[in-house]
Amino acid sequence: MTNLSDSQQRRIIDKTFTILCIDDEAVNLKILASIFKEHYKIVACKSASQGLAKAIEIVPDLILLDVLMPEQNGFELITSFKEHPDLKHIPVIFITGLQSTEDEERGLTLGACDYIQKPFNYGIVRARVNTHLEILRQRRLLENFANFDSLTELPNRRKWEADSAANWRFALEQNKAIVYGIADIDFFKQYNDTYGHQQGDIVLRKVSNAIKRVLFDYHGNIYRCGGEEFYFYIPVDNKHDMENILIECLESVTSLGISHSKSDASNVISVSIGAVQLTPDSSILLEDVMTRADEKLYQVKSQARNAVDFEIMAENNLQVS
Numbered sequence: 532m533t534n535l536s537d538s539q540q541r542r543i544i545d546k547t548f549t550i551l552c553i554d555d556e557a558v559n560l561k562i563l564a565s566i567f568k569e570h571y572k573i574v575a576c577k578s579a580s581q582g583l584a585k586a587i588e589i590v591p592d593l594i595l596l597d598v599l600m601p602e603q604n605g606f607e608l609i610t611s612f613k614e615h616p617d618l619k620h621i622p623v624i625f626i627t628g629l630q631s632t633e634d635e636e637r638g639l640t641l642g643a644c645d646y647i648q649k650p651f652n653y654g655i656v657r658a659r660v661n662t663h664l665e666i667l668r669q670r671r672l673l674e675n676f677a678n679f680d681s682l683t684e685l686p687n688r689r690k691w692e693a694d695s696a697a698n699w700r701f702a703l704e705q706n707k708a709i710v711y712g713i714a715d716i717d718f719f720k721q722y723n724d725t726y727g728h729q730q731g732d733i734v735l736r737k738v739s740n741a742i743k744r745v746l747f748d749y750h751g752n753i754y755r756c757g758g759e760e761f762y763f764y765i766p767v768d769n770k771h772d773m774e775n776i777l778i779e780c781l782e783s784v785t786s787l788g789i790s791h792s793k794s795d796a797s798n799v800i801s802v803s804i805g806a807v808q809l810t811p812d813s814s815i816l817l818e819d820v821m822t823r824a825d826e827k828l829y830q831v832k833s834q835a836r837n838a839v840d841f842e843i844m845a846e847n848n849l850q851v852s
Contacts, residue, residue, distance in 0.1 A: 549593075550572070550592065551585060551591035563595055579600055586621070596623055598629050605638075624663065628649040683755050688754065688757075688762075690754060702810065707810065708766075710806055710807070711821060713805050713821070713825055714804045716800065718791065719731065721793035738802065739753060739755060739761060742763070750765070750768075781837065784801055785799055795836070797837050803831040
């Protein structure tokens with residue numbers, strides 16, 4: 532087991548982590564709580580059924596699990612964790628009186644990240660938990676980097692695919708309308724050719740941040756999914772006209788006043804937007820919605836640009852050409 536330095540230990544305890552402890556013996560739960568309560572949020576459960584329900588409710592950062600429990604043992608419970616989409620990646624440490632190598636092998640094979648035998652040393656338990664939480668912190672940091680575009684600091688296509696799917700499911704379940712769209716910087720190649728790629732990078736950052744500020748006010752978000760192409764979504768709010776929000780995005784970009792002498796759309800940097808509003812249903816694919824948004828964008832770009840082509844789908848009549 533890797534030993535953590537003092538600085539790593541301090542960094543871990545400065546973070547907010549939730550540890551779910553599942554053990555049918557109240558005294559064991561009290562001991563574990565006494566070890567970790569000063570640095571982490573501790574949630575205790577005395578049965579497997581209670582532990583599973585609580586894990587689904589709070590989605591803890593780490594689970595400390597006993598094996599020998601009535602109704603359902605720890606080996607059976609960890610199988611339930613690993614089969615649940617929201618729980619399968621949570622690290623589980625067995626803390627148990629079972630001391631045979633066969634039991635330890637079984638626990639690790641079922642997906643536990645560690646196996647600690649009772650009676651345990653407080654310092655060893657604390658060190659092992661801290662180590663696994665440090666690994667978790669580093670993994671989340673790497674995942675965060677993997678989900679963001681380093682130039683614009685926007686979420687990237689990988690993040691878009693995850694978020695848009697989640698938003699689609701939520702809108703489907705709640706019968707809520709949502710706008711999906713694509714924004715593209717007008718004549719960006721010509722800008723790069725004229726002003727240089729370094730200035731082009733600055734434009735990408737400024738344009739994306741301008742649109743992001745508008746969408747933030749309406750609980751939407753924007754993602755960099757190509758060179759100068761951005762995907763976005765906006766939850767529909769009946770208090771606001773969605774097309775006006777899209778026009779506000781256009782105006783936020785032109786108001787930057789970034790000169791573009793080679794643009795046929797404007798004398799400053801501008802964007803074109805294609806977007807579709809709909810209420811998701813099971814007969815529609817999000818991919819088809821984005822294809823429609825791309826068609827709307829193409830129509831704008833084949834004409835004046837620096838404009839919005841927005842469609843509210845009537846009864847979700849999606850016909851993708």
